[in-house]
Amino acid sequence: MFNKIKKAFSKFIEKASSLLGAREKLDDLLEDFKFSLIESDVAFECAEYIIDSLREEIEKGNIRNKEQLVRKLKELIISMFNEAGSLDLFDEAKNYKPYKLVFLGVNGVGKTTTIAKLAVAFRDRGFKPLMVAADTFRAGAQEQLKLHGQRTGIPVFMGKYGADPAAITFDAIRYAENRGYDVILIDTAGRMHTDIDLVNELKKLVRVSKPHRKILVVDALTGNDAIEQAKFFDEYIGVDGVIVTKVDAYEQGGVPLSIVYAIKKPIIMIGVGQEYKDLKPFSIDEFVNKILPNIY
Ligand SMILES: Nc1nc2c(ncn2[C@@H]2O[C@H](COP(=O)(O)OP(=O)(O)OP(=O)(O)O)[C@@H](O)[C@H]2O)c(=O)[nH]1
Ligand SMILES: [Mg+2]
Known part of the structure:
Protein backbone atom coordinates (compact mmCIF):
# COMPACT_ATOMS: atom_id res chain seq x y z
CA MET A 1 0.00 0.00 0.00
CA PHE A 2 1.32 3.45 -0.99
CA ASN A 3 4.85 2.15 -1.56
CA LYS A 4 5.66 4.16 -4.66
CA ILE A 5 4.99 7.57 -3.14
CA LYS A 6 6.82 6.44 -0.01
CA LYS A 7 9.87 5.66 -2.13
CA ALA A 8 9.59 9.05 -3.86
CA PHE A 9 9.70 10.81 -0.49
CA SER A 10 12.49 8.76 1.05
CA LYS A 11 14.71 9.04 -2.02
CA PHE A 12 14.23 12.81 -2.05
CA ILE A 13 14.85 13.17 1.68
CA GLU A 14 18.11 11.18 1.51
CA LYS A 15 19.47 13.17 -1.41
CA ALA A 16 18.22 16.58 -0.25
CA SER A 17 19.70 16.23 3.21
CA SER A 18 23.23 16.51 1.88
CA LEU A 19 22.35 19.28 -0.59
CA LEU A 20 20.49 21.72 1.63
CA GLY A 21 23.36 24.22 1.30
CA ALA A 22 23.90 23.74 -2.43
CA ARG A 23 21.13 25.66 -4.18
CA GLU A 24 21.70 24.73 -7.81
CA LYS A 25 21.79 21.02 -7.22
CA LEU A 26 18.82 21.32 -4.92
CA ASP A 27 16.72 22.93 -7.67
CA ASP A 28 17.43 19.97 -9.95
CA LEU A 29 16.57 17.61 -7.16
CA LEU A 30 13.26 19.38 -6.50
CA GLU A 31 12.40 19.00 -10.20
CA ASP A 32 13.22 15.28 -10.05
CA PHE A 33 11.13 14.97 -6.91
CA LYS A 34 8.19 16.66 -8.62
CA PHE A 35 8.25 14.09 -11.40
CA SER A 36 8.55 11.17 -9.06
CA LEU A 37 5.50 12.51 -7.22
CA ILE A 38 3.62 12.75 -10.51
CA GLU A 39 4.60 9.15 -11.27
CA SER A 40 3.06 8.24 -7.92
CA ASP A 41 -0.35 9.62 -9.02
CA VAL A 42 0.13 13.03 -7.45
CA ALA A 43 -1.72 15.43 -9.77
CA PHE A 44 0.50 18.02 -11.49
CA GLU A 45 -0.88 21.07 -9.64
CA CYS A 46 -0.68 19.25 -6.34
CA ALA A 47 2.96 18.25 -6.96
CA GLU A 48 3.79 21.85 -7.91
CA TYR A 49 2.21 23.09 -4.71
CA ILE A 50 4.30 20.70 -2.62
CA ILE A 51 7.54 21.66 -4.42
CA ASP A 52 6.82 25.41 -4.26
CA SER A 53 5.97 25.27 -0.56
CA LEU A 54 9.13 23.31 0.13
CA ARG A 55 11.32 25.67 -1.90
CA GLU A 56 9.88 28.62 -0.01
CA GLU A 57 10.67 27.06 3.35
CA ILE A 58 14.20 26.26 2.25
CA GLU A 59 14.72 29.82 1.02
CA LYS A 60 13.46 31.22 4.31
CA GLY A 61 16.11 29.10 6.03
CA ASN A 62 13.52 27.01 7.86
CA ILE A 63 14.91 23.70 6.61
CA ARG A 64 18.55 23.09 7.42
CA ASN A 65 18.75 19.39 8.11
CA LYS A 66 17.04 16.11 7.46
CA GLU A 67 14.97 16.21 10.62
CA GLN A 68 13.55 19.64 9.74
CA LEU A 69 12.90 18.49 6.17
CA VAL A 70 10.90 15.47 7.28
CA ARG A 71 9.01 17.53 9.84
CA LYS A 72 8.12 20.23 7.27
CA LEU A 73 6.96 17.65 4.75
CA LYS A 74 4.73 16.04 7.36
CA GLU A 75 3.28 19.39 8.40
CA LEU A 76 2.66 20.29 4.78
CA ILE A 77 0.82 17.07 3.91
CA ILE A 78 -1.20 17.16 7.14
CA SER A 79 -2.23 20.78 6.51
CA MET A 80 -3.39 19.85 3.00
CA PHE A 81 -5.69 17.19 4.48
CA ASN A 82 -6.83 19.39 7.36
CA GLU A 83 -7.88 22.13 4.98
CA ALA A 84 -10.51 19.74 3.61
CA GLY A 85 -12.12 19.28 7.05
CA SER A 86 -13.45 15.97 8.30
CA LEU A 87 -16.69 14.02 8.25
CA ASP A 88 -17.72 11.18 10.57
N1 LIG B 1 -9.74 -5.38 -3.87
C1 LIG B 1 -10.83 -4.61 -3.71
N2 LIG B 1 -11.88 -4.80 -4.54
C2 LIG B 1 -12.96 -4.01 -4.35
C3 LIG B 1 -13.02 -3.01 -3.35
N3 LIG B 1 -14.23 -2.39 -3.44
C4 LIG B 1 -14.88 -2.98 -4.46
N4 LIG B 1 -14.14 -3.96 -5.03
C5 LIG B 1 -14.49 -4.81 -6.17
O1 LIG B 1 -14.72 -4.01 -7.31
C6 LIG B 1 -15.67 -4.61 -8.18
C7 LIG B 1 -16.74 -3.63 -8.59
O2 LIG B 1 -17.51 -3.28 -7.45
P1 LIG B 1 -19.03 -2.78 -7.51
O3 LIG B 1 -19.42 -2.51 -6.11
O4 LIG B 1 -19.86 -3.69 -8.30
O5 LIG B 1 -18.84 -1.42 -8.29
P2 LIG B 1 -19.98 -0.38 -8.74
O6 LIG B 1 -19.36 0.97 -8.65
O7 LIG B 1 -21.22 -0.60 -7.99
O8 LIG B 1 -20.16 -0.76 -10.26
P3 LIG B 1 -21.41 -0.36 -11.24
O9 LIG B 1 -22.66 -0.70 -10.49
O10 LIG B 1 -21.17 -1.21 -12.43
O11 LIG B 1 -21.27 1.09 -11.53
C8 LIG B 1 -16.21 -5.83 -7.41
O12 LIG B 1 -15.58 -6.98 -7.89
C9 LIG B 1 -15.79 -5.56 -5.97
O13 LIG B 1 -15.61 -6.73 -5.21
C10 LIG B 1 -11.86 -2.85 -2.49
O14 LIG B 1 -11.80 -1.99 -1.59
N5 LIG B 1 -10.81 -3.67 -2.73
MG1 LIG C 1 -23.17 -0.91 -8.62
Whole structure:
Protein backbone atom coordinates (compact mmCIF):
# COMPACT_ATOMS: atom_id res chain seq x y z
CA MET A 1 0.00 0.00 0.00
CA PHE A 2 1.32 3.45 -0.99
CA ASN A 3 4.85 2.15 -1.56
CA LYS A 4 5.66 4.16 -4.66
CA ILE A 5 4.99 7.57 -3.14
CA LYS A 6 6.82 6.44 -0.01
CA LYS A 7 9.87 5.66 -2.13
CA ALA A 8 9.59 9.05 -3.86
CA PHE A 9 9.70 10.81 -0.49
CA SER A 10 12.49 8.76 1.05
CA LYS A 11 14.71 9.04 -2.02
CA PHE A 12 14.23 12.81 -2.05
CA ILE A 13 14.85 13.17 1.68
CA GLU A 14 18.11 11.18 1.51
CA LYS A 15 19.47 13.17 -1.41
CA ALA A 16 18.22 16.58 -0.25
CA SER A 17 19.70 16.23 3.21
CA SER A 18 23.23 16.51 1.88
CA LEU A 19 22.35 19.28 -0.59
CA LEU A 20 20.49 21.72 1.63
CA GLY A 21 23.36 24.22 1.30
CA ALA A 22 23.90 23.74 -2.43
CA ARG A 23 21.13 25.66 -4.18
CA GLU A 24 21.70 24.73 -7.81
CA LYS A 25 21.79 21.02 -7.22
CA LEU A 26 18.82 21.32 -4.92
CA ASP A 27 16.72 22.93 -7.67
CA ASP A 28 17.43 19.97 -9.95
CA LEU A 29 16.57 17.61 -7.16
CA LEU A 30 13.26 19.38 -6.50
CA GLU A 31 12.40 19.00 -10.20
CA ASP A 32 13.22 15.28 -10.05
CA PHE A 33 11.13 14.97 -6.91
CA LYS A 34 8.19 16.66 -8.62
CA PHE A 35 8.25 14.09 -11.40
CA SER A 36 8.55 11.17 -9.06
CA LEU A 37 5.50 12.51 -7.22
CA ILE A 38 3.62 12.75 -10.51
CA GLU A 39 4.60 9.15 -11.27
CA SER A 40 3.06 8.24 -7.92
CA ASP A 41 -0.35 9.62 -9.02
CA VAL A 42 0.13 13.03 -7.45
CA ALA A 43 -1.72 15.43 -9.77
CA PHE A 44 0.50 18.02 -11.49
CA GLU A 45 -0.88 21.07 -9.64
CA CYS A 46 -0.68 19.25 -6.34
CA ALA A 47 2.96 18.25 -6.96
CA GLU A 48 3.79 21.85 -7.91
CA TYR A 49 2.21 23.09 -4.71
CA ILE A 50 4.30 20.70 -2.62
CA ILE A 51 7.54 21.66 -4.42
CA ASP A 52 6.82 25.41 -4.26
CA SER A 53 5.97 25.27 -0.56
CA LEU A 54 9.13 23.31 0.13
CA ARG A 55 11.32 25.67 -1.90
CA GLU A 56 9.88 28.62 -0.01
CA GLU A 57 10.67 27.06 3.35
CA ILE A 58 14.20 26.26 2.25
CA GLU A 59 14.72 29.82 1.02
CA LYS A 60 13.46 31.22 4.31
CA GLY A 61 16.11 29.10 6.03
CA ASN A 62 13.52 27.01 7.86
CA ILE A 63 14.91 23.70 6.61
CA ARG A 64 18.55 23.09 7.42
CA ASN A 65 18.75 19.39 8.11
CA LYS A 66 17.04 16.11 7.46
CA GLU A 67 14.97 16.21 10.62
CA GLN A 68 13.55 19.64 9.74
CA LEU A 69 12.90 18.49 6.17
CA VAL A 70 10.90 15.47 7.28
CA ARG A 71 9.01 17.53 9.84
CA LYS A 72 8.12 20.23 7.27
CA LEU A 73 6.96 17.65 4.75
CA LYS A 74 4.73 16.04 7.36
CA GLU A 75 3.28 19.39 8.40
CA LEU A 76 2.66 20.29 4.78
CA ILE A 77 0.82 17.07 3.91
CA ILE A 78 -1.20 17.16 7.14
CA SER A 79 -2.23 20.78 6.51
CA MET A 80 -3.39 19.85 3.00
CA PHE A 81 -5.69 17.19 4.48
CA ASN A 82 -6.83 19.39 7.36
CA GLU A 83 -7.88 22.13 4.98
CA ALA A 84 -10.51 19.74 3.61
CA GLY A 85 -12.12 19.28 7.05
CA SER A 86 -13.45 15.97 8.30
CA LEU A 87 -16.69 14.02 8.25
CA ASP A 88 -17.72 11.18 10.57
CA LEU A 89 -20.82 9.51 9.14
CA PHE A 90 -21.49 7.39 12.23
CA ASP A 91 -21.37 10.43 14.46
CA GLU A 92 -23.51 12.58 12.21
CA ALA A 93 -26.11 9.84 11.72
CA LYS A 94 -27.17 10.21 15.35
CA ASN A 95 -28.65 13.64 14.56
CA TYR A 96 -31.12 12.56 11.87
CA LYS A 97 -33.77 9.91 11.30
CA PRO A 98 -33.48 8.75 8.68
CA TYR A 99 -29.96 9.88 7.85
CA LYS A 100 -29.85 10.01 4.05
CA LEU A 101 -26.71 9.22 2.06
CA VAL A 102 -26.40 9.23 -1.73
CA PHE A 103 -23.46 7.49 -3.36
CA LEU A 104 -21.99 8.80 -6.59
CA GLY A 105 -19.31 7.48 -8.90
CA VAL A 106 -18.58 6.11 -12.36
CA ASN A 107 -19.02 2.47 -13.35
CA GLY A 108 -17.18 -0.23 -11.52
CA VAL A 109 -15.46 1.87 -8.87
CA GLY A 110 -17.04 -0.14 -6.06
CA LYS A 111 -20.16 1.86 -5.14
CA THR A 112 -22.47 -1.08 -4.50
CA THR A 113 -19.87 -3.06 -2.55
CA THR A 114 -19.02 0.02 -0.48
CA ILE A 115 -22.70 0.64 0.33
CA ALA A 116 -23.05 -2.95 1.58
CA LYS A 117 -19.87 -2.61 3.68
CA LEU A 118 -21.05 0.67 5.13
CA ALA A 119 -24.55 -0.66 5.84
CA VAL A 120 -22.93 -3.50 7.80
CA ALA A 121 -20.77 -0.98 9.69
CA PHE A 122 -23.88 1.06 10.58
CA ARG A 123 -25.69 -2.05 11.79
CA ASP A 124 -22.66 -3.06 13.88
CA ARG A 125 -22.98 0.32 15.62
CA GLY A 126 -26.64 -0.25 16.46
CA PHE A 127 -28.29 1.60 13.56
CA LYS A 128 -31.07 0.16 11.40
CA PRO A 129 -29.94 0.65 7.77
CA LEU A 130 -31.87 0.40 4.49
CA MET A 131 -30.13 0.06 1.13
CA VAL A 132 -31.89 1.61 -1.88
CA ALA A 133 -31.36 0.35 -5.43
CA ALA A 134 -31.78 3.57 -7.39
CA ASP A 135 -29.57 2.26 -10.20
CA THR A 136 -32.31 1.47 -12.70
CA PHE A 137 -29.97 1.94 -15.63
CA ARG A 138 -27.53 -0.94 -15.74
CA ALA A 139 -28.80 -4.50 -16.18
CA GLY A 140 -28.02 -6.53 -13.07
CA ALA A 141 -27.57 -3.56 -10.75
CA GLN A 142 -30.74 -4.22 -8.76
CA GLU A 143 -29.94 -7.92 -8.37
CA GLN A 144 -26.43 -7.09 -7.24
CA LEU A 145 -27.64 -4.98 -4.34
CA LYS A 146 -30.33 -7.57 -3.57
CA LEU A 147 -27.62 -10.23 -3.31
CA HIS A 148 -25.72 -8.09 -0.82
CA GLY A 149 -28.99 -7.73 1.06
CA GLN A 150 -29.40 -11.50 1.20
CA ARG A 151 -25.81 -12.05 2.33
CA THR A 152 -25.85 -9.38 5.01
CA GLY A 153 -29.48 -9.62 6.08
CA ILE A 154 -29.88 -5.89 5.49
CA PRO A 155 -33.14 -4.89 3.72
CA VAL A 156 -33.01 -3.53 0.17
CA PHE A 157 -35.59 -1.21 -1.37
CA MET A 158 -35.84 -2.14 -5.05
CA GLY A 159 -37.02 -0.20 -8.08
CA LYS A 160 -37.98 -1.29 -11.57
CA TYR A 161 -35.58 -1.12 -14.50
CA GLY A 162 -36.10 2.04 -16.47
CA ALA A 163 -38.07 3.66 -13.62
CA ASP A 164 -37.20 7.16 -12.49
CA PRO A 165 -34.49 6.87 -9.79
CA ALA A 166 -35.77 10.07 -8.15
CA ALA A 167 -39.24 8.53 -7.76
CA ILE A 168 -37.82 5.30 -6.32
CA THR A 169 -35.73 7.27 -3.86
CA PHE A 170 -38.72 9.36 -2.84
CA ASP A 171 -40.75 6.20 -2.15
CA ALA A 172 -37.83 4.63 -0.30
CA ILE A 173 -37.56 7.60 2.04
CA ARG A 174 -41.26 7.41 2.90
CA TYR A 175 -40.94 3.65 3.42
CA ALA A 176 -37.96 4.19 5.73
CA GLU A 177 -39.76 6.89 7.70
CA ASN A 178 -42.79 4.67 8.23
CA ARG A 179 -40.74 1.69 9.35
CA GLY A 180 -38.26 3.41 11.62
CA TYR A 181 -35.06 3.01 9.62
CA ASP A 182 -32.13 5.10 10.87
CA VAL A 183 -29.97 5.28 7.77
CA ILE A 184 -30.75 5.16 4.03
CA LEU A 185 -27.91 4.32 1.65
CA ILE A 186 -28.84 5.16 -1.94
CA ASP A 187 -27.04 3.38 -4.79
CA THR A 188 -27.01 5.26 -8.10
CA ALA A 189 -26.06 4.32 -11.64
CA GLY A 190 -22.43 4.87 -12.67
CA ARG A 191 -22.04 8.06 -14.64
CA MET A 192 -19.59 9.29 -17.20
CA HIS A 193 -19.35 13.04 -17.49
CA THR A 194 -20.11 12.82 -21.19
CA ASP A 195 -23.55 11.49 -20.36
CA ILE A 196 -25.61 14.62 -19.73
CA ASP A 197 -28.89 12.71 -19.36
CA LEU A 198 -27.48 10.67 -16.51
CA VAL A 199 -26.06 13.77 -14.84
CA ASN A 200 -29.44 15.48 -15.02
CA GLU A 201 -31.11 12.38 -13.64
CA LEU A 202 -28.71 12.42 -10.72
CA LYS A 203 -29.29 16.12 -10.09
CA LYS A 204 -33.02 15.42 -9.95
CA LEU A 205 -32.50 12.56 -7.51
CA VAL A 206 -30.52 14.87 -5.23
CA ARG A 207 -33.14 17.62 -5.52
CA VAL A 208 -35.96 15.23 -4.62
CA SER A 209 -34.28 13.20 -1.88
CA LYS A 210 -32.31 16.03 -0.21
CA PRO A 211 -29.55 13.75 1.10
CA HIS A 212 -27.65 14.85 4.20
CA ARG A 213 -24.45 13.83 2.46
CA LYS A 214 -23.36 13.08 -1.09
CA ILE A 215 -20.52 10.58 -1.01
CA LEU A 216 -18.27 10.08 -4.00
CA VAL A 217 -16.71 6.64 -4.51
CA VAL A 218 -13.51 6.43 -6.57
CA ASP A 219 -11.20 3.56 -7.46
CA ALA A 220 -7.59 4.29 -6.40
CA LEU A 221 -6.27 2.08 -9.20
CA THR A 222 -7.57 4.50 -11.83
CA GLY A 223 -5.04 7.13 -10.69
CA ASN A 224 -5.44 10.45 -12.41
CA ASP A 225 -8.92 9.48 -13.62
CA ALA A 226 -10.09 9.31 -10.02
CA ILE A 227 -8.94 12.90 -9.53
CA GLU A 228 -10.74 14.04 -12.69
CA GLN A 229 -13.90 12.26 -11.52
CA ALA A 230 -13.71 14.04 -8.17
CA LYS A 231 -13.46 17.42 -9.89
CA PHE A 232 -16.35 16.58 -12.18
CA PHE A 233 -18.77 15.32 -9.54
CA ASP A 234 -17.90 18.12 -7.17
CA GLU A 235 -18.58 20.72 -9.83
CA TYR A 236 -21.80 19.27 -11.25
CA ILE A 237 -23.45 17.54 -8.29
CA GLY A 238 -21.47 18.55 -5.20
CA VAL A 239 -19.46 16.15 -3.05
CA ASP A 240 -19.31 16.14 0.78
CA GLY A 241 -16.83 13.33 1.27
CA VAL A 242 -14.90 10.72 -0.70
CA ILE A 243 -14.40 6.99 -0.25
CA VAL A 244 -11.35 5.57 -2.05
CA THR A 245 -11.64 1.87 -2.89
CA LYS A 246 -9.17 -0.88 -3.81
CA VAL A 247 -6.47 0.65 -1.66
CA ASP A 248 -5.41 -2.91 -0.74
CA ALA A 249 -3.92 -3.25 -4.22
CA TYR A 250 -2.73 0.34 -4.58
CA GLU A 251 0.99 1.12 -4.62
CA GLN A 252 1.24 4.62 -6.14
CA GLY A 253 -0.35 6.44 -3.20
CA GLY A 254 -1.00 9.91 -4.64
CA VAL A 255 -4.77 9.67 -5.20
CA PRO A 256 -6.05 10.59 -1.68
CA LEU A 257 -3.78 13.62 -1.41
CA SER A 258 -4.52 14.85 -4.94
CA ILE A 259 -8.28 14.57 -4.49
CA VAL A 260 -8.22 16.52 -1.26
CA TYR A 261 -6.03 19.17 -2.85
CA ALA A 262 -8.27 19.40 -5.93
CA ILE A 263 -11.71 19.61 -4.29
CA LYS A 264 -10.98 20.41 -0.61
CA LYS A 265 -13.32 17.68 0.59
CA PRO A 266 -12.28 14.99 3.07
CA ILE A 267 -11.41 11.38 2.33
CA ILE A 268 -13.65 9.68 4.83
CA MET A 269 -12.94 6.00 4.31
CA ILE A 270 -10.88 3.56 2.30
CA GLY A 271 -11.82 0.18 0.87
CA VAL A 272 -9.15 -2.41 1.57
CA GLY A 273 -10.60 -5.64 0.18
CA GLN A 274 -13.71 -7.42 -1.03
CA GLU A 275 -15.14 -8.57 2.31
CA TYR A 276 -17.77 -6.59 4.23
CA LYS A 277 -15.27 -5.85 6.97
CA ASP A 278 -12.81 -4.31 4.49
CA LEU A 279 -13.76 -0.67 4.94
CA LYS A 280 -11.66 1.50 7.24
CA PRO A 281 -11.91 5.10 8.39
CA PHE A 282 -9.25 7.13 6.62
CA SER A 283 -6.62 8.34 9.09
CA ILE A 284 -4.49 11.33 8.08
CA ASP A 285 -1.81 10.38 10.64
CA GLU A 286 -1.69 6.81 9.43
CA PHE A 287 -1.34 7.95 5.82
CA VAL A 288 1.41 10.46 6.61
CA ASN A 289 3.32 8.00 8.78
CA LYS A 290 3.04 5.40 6.05
CA ILE A 291 4.47 7.58 3.28
CA LEU A 292 7.05 9.56 5.28
CA PRO A 293 9.89 8.30 7.48
CA ASN A 294 8.73 7.71 11.00
CA ILE A 295 11.99 8.36 12.78
CA TYR A 296 11.48 11.74 14.39
N1 LIG B 1 -9.74 -5.38 -3.87
C1 LIG B 1 -10.83 -4.61 -3.71
N2 LIG B 1 -11.88 -4.80 -4.54
C2 LIG B 1 -12.96 -4.01 -4.35
C3 LIG B 1 -13.02 -3.01 -3.35
N3 LIG B 1 -14.23 -2.39 -3.44
C4 LIG B 1 -14.88 -2.98 -4.46
N4 LIG B 1 -14.14 -3.96 -5.03
C5 LIG B 1 -14.49 -4.81 -6.17
O1 LIG B 1 -14.72 -4.01 -7.31
C6 LIG B 1 -15.67 -4.61 -8.18
C7 LIG B 1 -16.74 -3.63 -8.59
O2 LIG B 1 -17.51 -3.28 -7.45
P1 LIG B 1 -19.03 -2.78 -7.51
O3 LIG B 1 -19.42 -2.51 -6.11
O4 LIG B 1 -19.86 -3.69 -8.30
O5 LIG B 1 -18.84 -1.42 -8.29
P2 LIG B 1 -19.98 -0.38 -8.74
O6 LIG B 1 -19.36 0.97 -8.65
O7 LIG B 1 -21.22 -0.60 -7.99
O8 LIG B 1 -20.16 -0.76 -10.26
P3 LIG B 1 -21.41 -0.36 -11.24
O9 LIG B 1 -22.66 -0.70 -10.49
O10 LIG B 1 -21.17 -1.21 -12.43
O11 LIG B 1 -21.27 1.09 -11.53
C8 LIG B 1 -16.21 -5.83 -7.41
O12 LIG B 1 -15.58 -6.98 -7.89
C9 LIG B 1 -15.79 -5.56 -5.97
O13 LIG B 1 -15.61 -6.73 -5.21
C10 LIG B 1 -11.86 -2.85 -2.49
O14 LIG B 1 -11.80 -1.99 -1.59
N5 LIG B 1 -10.81 -3.67 -2.73
MG1 LIG C 1 -23.17 -0.91 -8.62
